[in-house]
């Protein structure tokens with residue numbers, strides 16, 4: 230949780246220095262939900278997510294160097310500088326991507342769960358989404374498929390109260406989002422996202438249910454984002470200062486820290502040492518990103534198609550782009 | 565005419581303000597006009613186009629929607645079949661894809677499929693565009709998908725005056741129409757006539773700069789770029805480029821384009837979207853038919869590199885259409901610079 234918090238604070242600083250660009254969605258305040266949900270995943274379990282990716286990627290074990298590298302648009306990034314903040318991915322770690330179209334990842338997650346079922350693997354898929362994504366048809370279609378095909382899919386709704394500036398109450402006919410699972414005779418439950426251990430307990434149980442019993446479910450995690458929708462939104466036009474202050478009193482990191490010390494599970498010194506290590510790790514990720522090369526312009530058309538022949542064929546299909554795909558692709562192919 | 569008529573009074577405003585003014589005037593003019601879309605009320609629109617309208621007209625005329633594009637675009641179509649005049653905002657063009665079925669399979673089909681019994685006076689307005697590292701799923705300009713579809717109309721103004729006049733015409737039009745705005749154009753400033761009854765006719769291109777040496781054909785923000793490049797061509801090379809701003813993609817004003825090229829004998833089509841099967845492909849095809857004997861050089865095109873938009877700055881810069889690329893392409897067509905087109 231501390232790594233995610235400090236990492237994102239660094240991301241915001243780097244964004245202000247224009248070393249990171251495009252859309253950038255921070256999730257400070259949501260670390261309990263993120264870590265609670267993802268920490269109980271096994272290596273063979275798969276994670277899909279929305280565009281609010283950084284914490285989820287780190288929690289799934291994606292190397293911070295690769296996350297920062299991607300944000301810097303470098304070859305060493307998890308998508309080699311092609312995807313940016315919204316489109317992190319680490320296939321080897323079972324993180325199948327951040328996706329930018331609201332709810333677009335839901336059917337994909339159902340499909341990954343289908344593969345698990347098809348191959349009779351002991352694994353499950355977790356799909357993170359926002360509260361507002363529950364109003365997209367794609368969610369309902371994906372849940373229905375998961376229900377009728379008995380897919381090992383846990384849909385995790387990060388209910389941070391708002392989709393951009395619109396509250397859940399305003400946007401949803403049934404604002405108790407977990408109850409919507411009932412429409413598919415699917416298990417749904419709600420958990421306090423500021424209590425990381427409560428989330429952990431729930432996600433562990435539901436993943437197990439998906440893995441072993443092939444029962445899909447919906448887990449609604451109540452949480453809050455301190456920052457605006459993205460770095461471009463101050464986040465103050467649609468909510469009150471009091472509300473924001475109220476939520477900060479239940480900061481997931483502070484709460485967990487207090488509990489650990491109170492219950493004698495860790496000393497303050499232990500925790501400070503972790504903070505220190507994490508700080509260093511974040512600094513190191515920036516250094517790694519800086520050291521990683523920028524993707525050369527000649528590689529513009531690389532990765533468009535898998536087989537070299539198609540890549541070559543389409544490289545010749547370049548009408549009218551004077552410094553565009555024609556020359557660039559040819560260079561990219563090493564000609 | 566004996567005396568010159570007094571020039572109509574105008575106000576300088578941004579493209580964004582011009583769209584807002586058109587919406588406001590039409591909301592005032594016709595009670596059946598209402599706006600619908602995500603974040604267009606309290607939040608005042610993702611790009612602040614609808615700022616102030618929620619306060620002025622309230623939640624019925626400026627209806628906020630959940631993130632449910634397929635649902636609320638479809639609802640717009642149904643309401644339009646009943647005679648209302650919905651103006652549906654899609655936050656950016658990219659998100660219309662989840663409502664594509666409602667637009668292409670429903671809105672565009674209604675009048676013809678039911679033998680003219682019922683129409684669909686729907687406006688969908690949305691910005692296209694890229695160039696701010698918004699990456700593959702958020703940087704697209706595929707308005708041509710809709711221009712490809714019989715039953716749809718598509719307009720793509722580049723100036724504040726056209727944004728204002730075409731929006732008003734679109735709202736008064738009896739058929740489904742996509743009004744393509746542009747993220748970069750929103751801050752463009754220009755004169756807008758004060759007459760609230762003025763509309764810009766749909767389906768008419770505009771010659772926005774006269775010239776005799778080459779015709780640059782473009783729409784949306786590419787038309788603004790084309791004007792800038794025309795000035796550079798004049799300054800640096802003494803070339804007089806004519807610029808035709810298509811303004812409307814469907815219906816398409818081939819006549820104005822052809823007339824220009826019959827004069828200049830050279831044509832370069834510029835489109836911020838992918839060229840392959842694109843707007844410029846359509847234009848080139850029509851020009852070769854209408855101007856076959858007039859052409860002194862092959863018709864050429866500049867478009868977005870044929871890749872999903874990459875994130876890294878220098879890759880994005882290489883992918884997008886910019887002034888330098890248009891310039892090099894124009895010089896190539898004019899035989900004044902290196903040939904950047906032959907394979």
Ligand SMILES: Cc1ncc(C[n+]2csc(CCOP(=O)(O)OP(=O)(O)O)c2C)c(N)n1
Nearest residue numbers: 281329330331359360361362391392393659
């Ligand atoms: C189909 C579609 N419509 C609109 C958008 C623009 N958009 C991006 S995020 C967002 C809000 C989503 O809110 P929520 O699902 O609650 O997730 P959160 O941002 O709170 O994590 C909107 C409207 C989009 N990306 N995709």
Ligand SMILES: [Mg+2]
Nearest residue numbers: 359360391392
């Ligand atoms: Mg939300």
